[in-house]
Amino acid sequence: xxxxxxxxxxxxxxxxxxxxxxxxxxxxxxxLLLDFERLDSxxxxxxxxxxxxxxxxxxxxxxxxxxxxxxxxxxFLTDDPRNLNSITSCISLARENARTVRDQLxxxxxxxxxxxYLFTRSDEAHRxxxxxxxxxxxxxxxxxxxxxxxxxxxxxxxxxxxxxxxGRHLERADKTTRFLDVSSYLPPxxxxxxxxxxxxxxxxxxxRSCGAMGAFRAGHHExxxxxxxxxxxxxxxxxxxxxYCIERVDASLHLISGTPRGAFxxxxxxxxxxxxADLNFGSTEDVFxxxxxxxxxxxxxxxxxxxAEIFETYVLMPERIQSSPGPRSSSxxxxxxxxxEQQQQ
Amino acid sequence: xxxxxxxxxxxxxxxxxxxxxTVRTHCEPLLKKFSTLNQRDFLTRKANSELYFLRQGITxxxxxxxxxxxxxxxxxxxxxxxxxxxxxxLEEGLTQRIVALNLFxxxxxxxxxxxxxxxxxxxxxxxxxxxxPEFRGVDVAxxxxxxxxxxxxxxxxxxxxxxxxxxxxxxxxASYLLENRNALKRAFxxxxxxxxVRPVDSYPRDLLNMLHHISPHREGDxxxxxxxxxxxxxxxxxxxxxxxxxxxxxxxxKDLVVxxxxxxxxxxRGLLRVDVIYRRIDDDFIDPVVFRKDSVLGVPGLMNxxxxxxxxxxxxxxxGVADDKVIYYFVPKMIEYYLxxxxxxxxxxxxLASEEADMKFILNHLPELVVKAANESGGYGMLMGPSxxxxxxxxxxxxxIADPRNYIAQPVISLSRSPTWCDGAMEGRHIDLRPYIIxxxxxxxxxxxLTRVALTKDSLIVNSSQGGGSKDTWVLHx
Numbered sequence: 001x002x003x004x005x006x007x008x009x010x011x012x013x014x015x016x017x018x019x020x021x022x023x024x025x026x027x028x029x030x031x032l033l034l035d036f037e038r039l040d041s042x043x044x045x046x047x048x049x050x051x052x053x054x055x056x057x058x059x060x061x062x063x064x065x066x067x068x069x070x071x072x073x074x075x076f077l078t079d080d081p082r083n084l085n086s087i088t089s090c091i092s093l094a095r096e097n098a099r100t101v102r103d104q105l106x107x108x109x110x111x112x113x114x115x116x117y118l119f120t121r122s123d124e125a126h127r128x129x130x131x132x133x134x135x136x137x138x139x140x141x142x143x144x145x146x147x148x149x150x151x152x153x154x155x156x157x158x159x160x161x162x163x164x165x166x167g168r169h170l171e172r173a174d175k176t177t178r179f180l181d182v183s184s185y186l187p188p189x190x191x192x193x194x195x196x197x198x199x200x201x202x203x204x205x206x207x208r209s210c211g212a213m214g215a216f217r218a219g220h221h222e223x224x225x226x227x228x229x230x231x232x233x234x235x236x237x238x239x240x241x242x243x244y245c246i247e248r249v250d251a252s253l254h255l256i257s258g259t260p261r262g263a264f265x266x267x268x269x270x271x272x273x274x275x276x277a278d279l280n281f282g283s284t285e286d287v288f289x290x291x292x293x294x295x296x297x298x299x300x301x302x303x304x305x306x307x308a309e310i311f312e313t314y315v316l317m318p319e320r321i322q323s324s325p326g327p328r329s330s331s332x333x334x335x336x337x338x339x340x341e342q343q344q345q
Numbered sequence: 346x347x348x349x350x351x352x353x354x355x356x357x358x359x360x361x362x363x364x365x366x367t368v369r370t371h372c373e374p375l376l377k378k379f380s381t382l383n384q385r386d387f388l389t390r391k392a393n394s395e396l397y398f399l400r401q402g403i404t405x406x407x408x409x410x411x412x413x414x415x416x417x418x419x420x421x422x423x424x425x426x427x428x429x430x431x432x433x434x435l436e437e438g439l440t441q442r443i444v445a446l447n448l449f450x451x452x453x454x455x456x457x458x459x460x461x462x463x464x465x466x467x468x469x470x471x472x473x474x475x476x477x478p479e480f481r482g483v484d485v486a487x488x489x490x491x492x493x494x495x496x497x498x499x500x501x502x503x504x505x506x507x508x509x510x511x512x513x514x515x516x517x518x519a520s521y522l523l524e525n526r527n528a529l530k531r532a533f534x535x536x537x538x539x540x541x542v543r544p545v546d547s548y549p550r551d552l553l554n555m556l557h558h559i560s561p562h563r564e565g566d567x568x569x570x571x572x573x574x575x576x577x578x579x580x581x582x583x584x585x586x587x588x589x590x591x592x593x594x595x596x597x598x599k600d601l602v603v604x605x606x607x608x609x610x611x612x613x614r615g616l617l618r619v620d621v622i623y624r625r626i627d628d629d630f631i632d633p634v635v636f637r638k639d640s641v642l643g644v645p646g647l648m649n650x651x652x653x654x655x656x657x658x659x660x661x662x663x664x665g666v667a668d669d670k671v672i673y674y675f676v677p678k679m680i681e682y683y684l685x686x687x688x689x690x691x692x693x694x695x696x697l698a699s700e701e702a703d704m705k706f707i708l709n710h711l712p713e714l715v716v717k718a719a720n721e722s723g724g725y726g727m728l729m730g731p732s733x734x735x736x737x738x739x740x741x742x743x744x745x746i747a748d749p750r751n752y753i754a755q756p757v758i759s760l761s762r763s764p765t766w767c768d769g770a771m772e773g774r775h776i777d778l779r780p781y782i783i784x785x786x787x788x789x790x791x792x793x794x795l796t797r798v799a800l801t802k803d804s805l806i807v808n809s810s811q812g813g814g815s816k817d818t819w820v821l822h823x
């Protein structure tokens with residue numbers, strides 16, 4: 001398939017997945033607030049600060065807002081068009097990507113994404129944000145689920161599908177590490193004395209953000225920080241665990257290139273194989289020995305590396321562009337312009 | 346029925362009603378069906394069809410609006426209905442015309458016999474803005490130049506159809522023809538069943554068959570692509586729509602690369618040879634090496650591959666010479682010259698400013714005439730004499746005198762009207778018709794075409810950029 005199309009499909013799904021994860025994160029934490037007694041503004045700041053920090057957008061946030069109360073943070077993450085990673089921005093970008101590869105998508109798939117886009121810009125959405133935010137986030141989550149469901153039942157299992165799946169699982173792995181990372185920024189609490197981490201309420205919130213409460217309970221009697229970290233990073237079965245997602249990433253990469261699993265034919269496969277091995281043979285001991293935050297940070301870096309290598313291998317292919325005839329200088333600057341246009345993270 | 350109560354067909358040719366107010370016979374079944382709807386029901390269905398366009402993303406961007414507001418192209422749910430015999434006549438006339446136009450283009454880019462025989466003065470061709478002398482002697486697959494033609498037809502007071510212009514470069518709008526039909530089918534399914542309307546859904550198949558037909562390579566399935574300027578082009582929806590319906594890739598210039606005079610597209614598995622390009626980019630922008638140097642939309646080296654016969658383009662390079670409004674004047678003469686036939690569809694009477702007698706007539710009658718620049722489209726570069734101010738008329742007078750080769754004039758044709766729902770009442774609005782003619786192994790025209798409607802009261806300008814909308818066009822089985 002066309003390199004540009006592969007890249008666009010990949011990003012379309014990444015943005016959809018990102019919007020979904022944000023909706024979960026905000027919704028769960030908003031509900032968590034209800035479990036606390038009324039917090040003064042100082043403590044409210046302490047509550048939301050880690051969430052902003054975990055998304056990695058703290059710089060953009062502090063430029064736009066003076067205070068980090070509930071209202072500001074929620075606005076920033078949900079529908080601030082100035083934040084390129086807000087839910088509405090992600091949905092716009094996903095839809096913009098979809099629009100350019102409209103011919104690759106089934107009608108229903110496009111309609112669902114377009115409907116979600118139209119919803120986020122509607123009066124109804126503004127009204128819900130004012131009066132019933134959980135409903136707003138539920139709409140987003142449901143629509144994303146429908147989108148993924150339609151994709152699963154209308155897209156042929158060919159390269160296009162693998163590139164979409166690649167985007168979905170890489171984004172999901174990244175977001176799970178970021179959810180976990182929220183705890184790194186929290187002040188230490190009493191129940192979590194075990195690993196010097198915060199209150200168990202926060203940990204359950206993290207589980208809920210991943211929709212993992214039921215799955216976790218099924219295998220564990222007790223909620224503990226260690227158990228939750230283990231589950232969300234190393235579970236072989238849970239579809240939002242880092243290990244599961246990277247397993248899928250590795251599988252998609254090998255389906256695309258036709259290289260057998262366990263071997264590699266390019267840098268991106270080598271990197272995904274390495275991470276997967278670390279996850280397959282790793283344990284929470286390693287995590288806490290390194291320090292949770294540092295461990296997650298390293299993972300995120302390696303995910304970025306995979307993303308960059310995918311681009312390098314399947315979209316850019318510099319050696320082939322250079323083999324083309326014609327005026328060297330213009331084709332060179334075209335490449336540069338094109339490259340820039342593709343950098344949408 | 347209530348919605349048509351008080352409808353006044355005025356002093357124009359009305360597509361649905363006779364001058365005495367009775368319904369034209371072929372519209373009776375439709376009108377009967379519509380009269381079973383009450384107004385509220387009608388409006389609900391109309392709103393649903395608009396929602397369909399919005400959800401499908403059949404929209405255009407409002408420029409200079411950073412909110413990213415998108416609007417749908419206005420769609421009127423009252424179809425334009427045409428009896429079978431009327432369509433047969435149009436089909437015959439359009440077929441005759443595209444055959445002659447292609448013979449003309451082949452001649453102009455080879456021996457130029459028609460110029461040697463002085464049927465068309467050489468000067469007109471050589472000064473045509475879109476004439477490409479550098480492509481003389483280049484052979485194209487099947488000797489076909491215009492593969493897709495979007496001729497604009499209008500109907501005068503007497504009900505006679507005239508050809509207003511032939512769009513032989515990159516005519517757009519076919520997707521609206523198809524989607525208008527989809528929208529109307531969803532909104533009024535029962536009406537379709539009972540009236541007997543000829544389907545239009547063969548268009549993408551016809552288009553693909555034509556692309557296969559012109560492939561320069563005989564072995565295997567040819568690789569066809571649609572070349573688009575990109576997603577910010579106002580016709581981008583159409584490009585995606587047609588590519589998907591045909592099951593071919595939609596590519597941008599940067600997706601293609603020319604190596605040793607062959608065109609390839611960049612895929613995840615390396616370079617794949619392309620045989621046929623349905624291009625939706627004008628000649629000027631298609632190859633920066635040959636045409637506009639600043640084009641970033643095109644493919645460097647494409648013209649080299651094309652000249653060598655390694656890739657086919659639909660439409661061919663240089664067809665714009667036939668779109669020149671001065672050359673349009675000569676189309677009836679071409680039909681007689683190449684085919685030895687009388688033209689089935691007449692041109693609108695046209696005066697050429699560079700002919701002395703015509704010039705005199707034009708300058709004396711400016712307030713009654715429509716003046717057009719020879720190479721503008723989309724309703725631009727026009728003077729509507731009867732509604733123009735004195736200043737505008739004088740401005741055009743100067744322009745015509747300064748550059749007579751580039752101006753023509755025509756009498757005002759009061760386009761036929763069709764009942765159209767306008768803010769709470771059914772009113773007559775002027776319409777035209779753009780059929781899409783495909784010329785491959787044979788000539789295919791989907792029944793009907795895109796009916797465009799000038800939604801502004803009394804306006805004769807149907808272009809979507811200037812307040813136009815569209816309607817579904819029904820060609821009946823009988």
